[in-house]
Amino acid sequence: MEIIKEVNAYTPVIPKKKYSPVKEFFKNWKKQKTAFWASIFILLLIIIAIIGPYIAPYDPYEPDYNSTLQGPSKEHWAGTDEYGRDIFSRLLVGSRISLGVSFLAVFLGAAGGILLGLISGYFGGWLDRIIMRGSDVMFAFPDLLLAIAIVAILGPGLTNVVIAVSIFSIPSFARLVRGSTLEGKETVFVEAAKSMGASHRRIMFKHIFPETLGSLIVFITMRIGTAILAASSLSFLGLGASPETPDWGAMLSIGRDYLGTASHVVMMPGLAIFLTVLAFNLVGDGLRDVLDPKTKNE
Amino acid sequence: MEKLLQVNQLETQFTKDKEKLKILRGVSFHINKGEVLGLVGESGCGKSLTSLSIMKLFKGTSGEIAGGRIVFKGEDLTHRSEREMRKIRGKQMAMIFQEPMTSLNPVMKIGEQLLEPIRLHLDLNEKQAKEHVIYILKKVGIPRAEEIIYEFPHQLSGGMRQRIMIAMAMSCNPQLLIADEPTTALDVTIQAQILELMKQLQKEEGMSVLLITHDLGVVAEMCDRVAVMYAGRVVEEANVFDLFESPKHPYTKGLIGSVPKIGQRKDKLTSIKGNVPDPSNMPKGCKFAPRCNDAKAICFEEEPNATDLGNGRMCSCWMFEEGRENVYA
Amino acid sequence: MPETLLKINGLKKSFTLQGGMFAKKRSLKAVHEVSFSIDEGTTYSLVGESGCGKSTTGRLISRLLTPSHGEIWIDGEEVSQKKESQLKSIRKKVQMIFQDPYASLNPRMKVREIIAEPLVIHTKLSKLERNRLVNEILEVVGLTEHHADRYAHEFSGGQRQRIGIARALIMKPKLIIADEPVSALDVSIQSQILNLLKDLQTEFNLTYLFISHDLSVVEHISDSIGVMYLGTIVESGPKDVIFSNPQHPYTKALLSSVPVPDPRLRRERIVLQGDLPSPVNPPSGCRFHTRCPACMDICRTVEPEMKKVLADDHFAACHLVN
Structure with a gap:
């Protein structure tokens, strides 16, 4: 083929360094000091949630009536509760429940929201109007109130907390994804894909969805913090985990009665919730700077 | 001929992540009084940055002049402060940009925007200033000038906006007009209007124009002399007829050959192989060497200096350096 | 006599502009009256200023938009009102090259994926076979297989446009609609791409619908020209x-x-x-x-x-x- 020789008469320039999005991410991530350490904290927390029951120094369910409501000490790092159970052990074991519930709830909510948002933004028209009006209605209720209502209908229990939290997460995910979908739909490469005859499904998931990933990851992280708070609140109100379960919210609820005499019973789970939510928010902020440069103010 | 502006070995750099990146690497050229100099080059060659450096418009960027001299009317501007520059900008040298919409304030009426430089630089009372605005608008061929001053930029077409920009630049009778791609964003028929207008104004006012463009057609149409830039340097400077008739630098040759010309049937265009080098990763030696068909060993080692070829022609190529017999036989 | 590959008859397209809540709906006649035909293996250019409807015409022919009126015959098949599901064969025969080589390639896909996308959509080839075809086509457009595992944004404008051309070529199309393919490029790169397009035409007997505002480029590449003004072709000929x-x-x-x-x-x-x-x-x-x-x-x-x-x-x- 003569033409090939002709065309290759010029030497193509190949960029020297190979670009890798993952490497690029970690390079930028290390620059986010606070968020970096917050992410280490979350990593530790996840590890604890997995191995918690195996490293807990005491049985979190075993009452010890000889040592009730003791303050923090060498034997009991975070003190004991009204039944003399070791609060530190309960926190370790409880991390699995608190994280598990919120992760599950957010991922379910995200999955639903992503699907609805993509459909709504991509197809537009009456589908869009129905989905968006539906989410408007849900937005009209305060998050927690909605969750309480859902649990009230379904009955108390951790499973129902997961369902409630995920349902009230759906509309905000749908909104977010719809926004980026509307933007992505207008890009030239989506037009190019259409001109090639790509199916709607392919365009939505291969071309538009990856564009939303950046803001989505940020939002999921932030949302996990909210979900932990919400789940804890529901347990605190007695709508979630049963009181003997070492759930952080439930622990708060028990400790309420001893606020004046043994404040550590409330303080310890409160601190755990506070630090965890803070860490997720910090990581979310950092992720936004790295992944979602549009919203970053330079 | 008297030199209005002289740029000598100008170097401009940016700082990013504590790394200094030199974009202009010794730009030299001059503009005579009453002439149109074309500054030509492809994107990234530093032609726009040259104009910003002359005006010292680095606000909000890390740009700074790192070396060389800018002499305007016999005065050295290189180390002037921002305050002193403000007196010169708009009054003695004015600038037109490529995209008129971004350089006009969208929430200010046209008249108010035009009044600003006039109030700043000319000693006129309210009424005289307004009359001057209308006079200038008529001069740049704006119909209904008396009404247009009460309108907003978005109500005007692209061509009209560019006329407003020209009016604004011309309002204080500058001696030097810097036009950065003034017609690139416009349609051909509108471009023809604007070029015609600029030519006519330049003749009437006798001002000098630095016309920055990538379009060789515009250069041939408008300019008296031309400076060709490549990778942060002027590689060739010549009068417009000489340049198009007998380009000396291989880059200029390639550039002129690359442009399809109406009426000239060619089966194949000459093209320059490869791509413009990345400023952070410049080749050693002559920056054009990797794309040059005539490059010899020395071209990859050392950068050539500008050689005076007589008749106001300068060219930076080893072909014309003294002692070329040794390296370029 | 060469065969007519594309024939357009009385093409019209208007868009409805939604004003405010109380504003009257107005219609914008982007394409008012366009008819022309292109012989196989030749280049027809639509030239005109911004807003003349040349790009809309291109998008109507590639059926990214549906015309309000008129006929589009591509390779003997009338496609003007066909539904997406009936357009499969046209989607293979007609490919597009876009103006902006930065925006038209998905930044999150590697070059190999970008070029192979039409194959994924239209064929059941294995990954190995797709890769072989991609490598082949990369060579044709003047790139090498080393380029395939990079992301598109690592390349310069000219190289990206080569990637765009490779993607358009991989289905061995008959008609290529090129919407201002060189206007975003530098002059020296522009001529590389124009030369490449010409070479490819001879090599693969391609038919081009070339959309441009630049008369000198149009003169260089076309066989016939249609000059558009405000949605109509005002003059057309060799x-x-x-x-x-x-x-x-x-x-x-x-x-x-x-x-x-x-x-x-x-x-x-x-x-x-x-x-x-x-x-x-x-x-x-x-x-x-x-x-x-x-x-x-x-x-x-x-x-x-x-x-x-x-x-x-x-x-x-x-x-x-x-």
């Missing part, structure tokens, strides 16, 4: 005739507006007065009459029809013709 003997005043002005890269050829131009009228509210009669230097009374009221000029295939829509 390249040589259009450039040497333009009939329509707009074509004449357009040709004279182009700055020629030769200082010895500085000349008096025909400078058109005024701006392009808005397509929402186009002038009555001949759409060009508001700017025409030779405007007559009849032009303000009667819309001129396409009339045959001396040479074959040379048509102009002007009352002055004949």
